[in-house]
Amino acid sequence: MVQIPNTPASLPPAQRSVPTSADVARLAGVSRATVSYVLNNTRAVRISEPTRRRVHQAAKELGYVPHAAARSLRAGHSRMVLMPAPAVPLGPLYSQFLSDLQGALGRLEYTVVLYGTGGLHGDAAARAWAELRPVAVIVPGPGIGPEGVAVLKRSGARAVVTLGPEPVDGAHALLMDHEAVGRCAAGHLYARGRRRIGVVVPEEPGLRAFSRPRLAGVRHALRDTDATVTVLPLAYDEECAARLAARCRELALDGVFAYNDEYAMLLMRALQDDGARIPEDTAVVGADDLMLGRLLRPRLSTVHLELPSGRDLAELVDRAVREPGAAPETHTALGATVVHRDSS
Amino acid sequence: MVQIPNTPASLPPAQRSVPTSADVARLAGVSRATVSYVLNNTRAVRISEPTRRRVHQAAKELGYVPHAAARSLRAGHSRMVLMPAPAVPLGPLYSQFLSDLQGALGRLEYTVVLYGTGGLHGDAAARAWAELRPVAVIVPGPGIGPEGVAVLKRSGARAVVTLGPEPVDGAHALLMDHEAVGRCAAGHLYARGRRRIGVVVPEEPGLRAFSRPRLAGVRHALRDTDATVTVLPLAYDEECAARLAARCRELALDGVFAYNDEYAMLLMRALQDDGARIPEDTAVVGADDLMLGRLLRPRLSTVHLELPSGRDLAELVDRAVREPGAAPETHTALGATVVHRDSS
Known part of the structure; x- marks a missing residue:
């Protein structure tokens, strides 16, 4: 086998005291194959009980643990x-x-x-x-x-x-049809009589893969209706939420789908602090059906996801x-x- | 090397089309050692640019990916x-x-x-x-x-x-000194004049490792004072919280350390629904300093943890x-x- 220097080169050489199956074989007085058969519990091969015990005893004494990588190399695959x-x-x-x-x-x-x-x-x-x-x-x-x-x-x-x-x-x-989440929320807001609808899009970049299809779902559901859709970028902090609440008031939005319950809770509090009545002035819908949404007053409407x-x-x-x-x-x-x- | 049957035995044999470094060596017309030196970027060995390019080209053509397990077997350790x-x-x-x-x-x-x-x-x-x-x-x-x-x-x-x-x-x-969390919360409640203090202990079993030392910290802080400590088991759902709120009223508890902010939010809502004024009748303290605690009214007091x-x-x-x-x-x-x- 080719000897490869350690990567990265700055590591000290490995300690060579790690016990191997060869050590177990030597101590138990059996072949390495027998050690492998016993420790992998292979039923295809008959091995006497005393031999089995000797192998287990030797493995225990040496503190030997099978090497998953070696096993997967032999088997051609891992678990x-x-x-x-x-x-x-x-x-x-x-x-x-x-x-x-x-x-x-x-x-x-x-x-x-x-x-x-x-x-x-x-x-x-x-x-x-x-x-x-x-x-x-x-x-x-x-x-x-x-x-x-x-x-x-x-x-x-x-x-x-x-x-x-x-x-x-x-x-x-x-x-994972995240468009369905947006369609669902938008259909609900429309059915509740809302026509100037805002959609919160988190500014946190990792969430884009979910927020984009949710927004697309809202647009899809409201296409060919008399409702308008306004995109509302929101970073997850109170100051941004306060600014966004003021903007919702200026735009006279009467319904907001807030991406998920956490953003919805943040925005709903900011809207309340800005003087809005929920849901009379602005209806708010989250998503994920978190328990915490039920603890707010008013209780938060939400889209329940079935993963x-x-x-x-x-x-x-x-x-x-x-x-x-x-x-x-x-x-x-x-x-x-x-x-x-x-x-x- | 000993041939070990696949474990478990029910898996079909692995497909043998996985390209190896030997395949790369053959296609590039170099030794396996050279392939390893080039693909592991070993600087200890000088290899000409054209040879490097040939190896990379062959690896790309064959779709060869180095095998971390094989590398760690050779190196004696992994990353x-x-x-x-x-x-x-x-x-x-x-x-x-x-x-x-x-x-x-x-x-x-x-x-x-x-x-x-x-x-x-x-x-x-x-x-x-x-x-x-x-x-x-x-x-x-x-x-x-x-x-x-x-x-x-x-x-x-x-x-x-x-x-x-x-x-x-x-x-x-x-x-991780979770006792300090309990000491901190209890000291605060005591300083706010509370003497009949409840400590929420989640019934969810995975949290015991944290809830036990937090409770011990409360007991420690209130030892040799005139305050009493009551243990309040709580499962994370609204019904249990409602029952516990009634119990807090019966016991006339005037302060609760609620394990963390999530349990605190749950219990605080139940206490409010049960008619308690927060903090006049019962002071509530959580832990973890979640943003959501700031969105409640009254805003939730908490223990800020520095991980x-x-x-x-x-x-x-x-x-x-x-x-x-x-x-x-x-x-x-x-x-x-x-x-x-x-x-x-």
Whole structure:
């Protein structure tokens, strides 16, 4: 095997005291193959109970832990499911979804790895993920193209699942239709008699992938009606919210879809402090159906999102890993319904 | 090398079309060593520009991606920093801390991997982490003991950093003093003249590691005073909050430290709906200093937590990786100060 200098060169050489399966074999007085059979619990090979015990005893004594990378090199694949870690702090809804998904994949004996990219995008990110040789990759949002999918598959990934607005060639798709969220909110405001409608678009850059289709959904729903749509950029702080509330008053907006509940709570407070009556002067609708929205007075109306269940997604991944040749599946995975409370 | 059957046995055999560095070497007409030198950007070896270009061209043509596991097997270590993924959904404060840490470690060329354990605890979890041969492990909360640290170190981890209430033998420690949060809140309520003080303890089990020391801090601060402490278990839903508000009235509690801002917002609303004037009848203090607490009326008093900066923690990890023999460092890393608003 070729000897490669450590990368980066400044690291000291590794300590060589890490026990290997050869050490275990020597101590137990068996072959390395037997060690592997015993520790990987291979049933195809019959090994006597005393030998098994001797191997386990030796492994314990030496503190030997199998090496997942070596095992995956031999097997040609790992049990690693990779997801890029989100660049923005998680909302409670997505955070819960992620916990569920990790639990469900764990029960199917996959190891979930959230990859913190540190600024890599698109195909460069896909190449970095491929270096870890994951058996499956789940990409939330529009973070990968057909070329990236191909790189991953060439590197041994059996399944790539995207959770974006559109399917990507070669990948399974759970379509997250964020336009539906905007359509839903706009339809509700229109039905409540609102005609001068504002749409909050967060200035935080990581949220654009979601805010753009939500805005498009509003425009779509109100096309060919007598309603107007005004885009309202908002950074998540109180000062900006106060300025935006004043602007809503000047423009005489009578309804606002505020991107999500957190932005809605921020803007609703600013509107109230600016003297607006909610919902008489201005109706406010959020999205995500957070518990906190119910604690406000008036209670916040919202769009309830139905994310795919972690279990369903885990089962899709497992199916795809077992049948890597099957045609990519496409499912629509984001349900959106208005929860009408007191703010609209 | 011993041939090990795939685990689990039900997976179909891996497709063997994954291009290897040998394929790149063949196409470029150079040795595998040269391919490795070029693609790992090794500066210790001089290789001509045309040869470099030929190797890059061949790698591109074949869609070859280096194999991180193979590289780490050769080098004896990886650039992987492993963190167990939290079992409970992240709060916004911790979620932001995690984003910062991932960014900072990414800039130091580490790959951050959040490991979804799926129910493993203590030393069993440490063994599972060790199988991935991380170069460093960061354990938030009290999730590892000295034996687990030893397993990781024997498996090649150069640094283990704990973010718990107490140092662990063999590991670097950023001490998170959650007792200080409780002391701080209790001292504030006492100074505001409150003597019958309730402490909310979330019933959600994943939060116990934080709620227990916070409660202990309250008891500690009020020991040898004329104040009483009542423990108030609370599940995070409106019905439980309504029942607890009635109980606060019956017990004539005049001050509540509500674990964090989310529980405080929930309870404060229930107290208001139950007819309590805040803060005249009951003062309420949360913790975490969330923006949303400022949007309520009255504005929520809170304990502001100062988590360690992601950059400082990343630098501690990097230092420890570079000097694996150095004595473990211990730093106190959680600052706590009261932010007095209108609810107390």
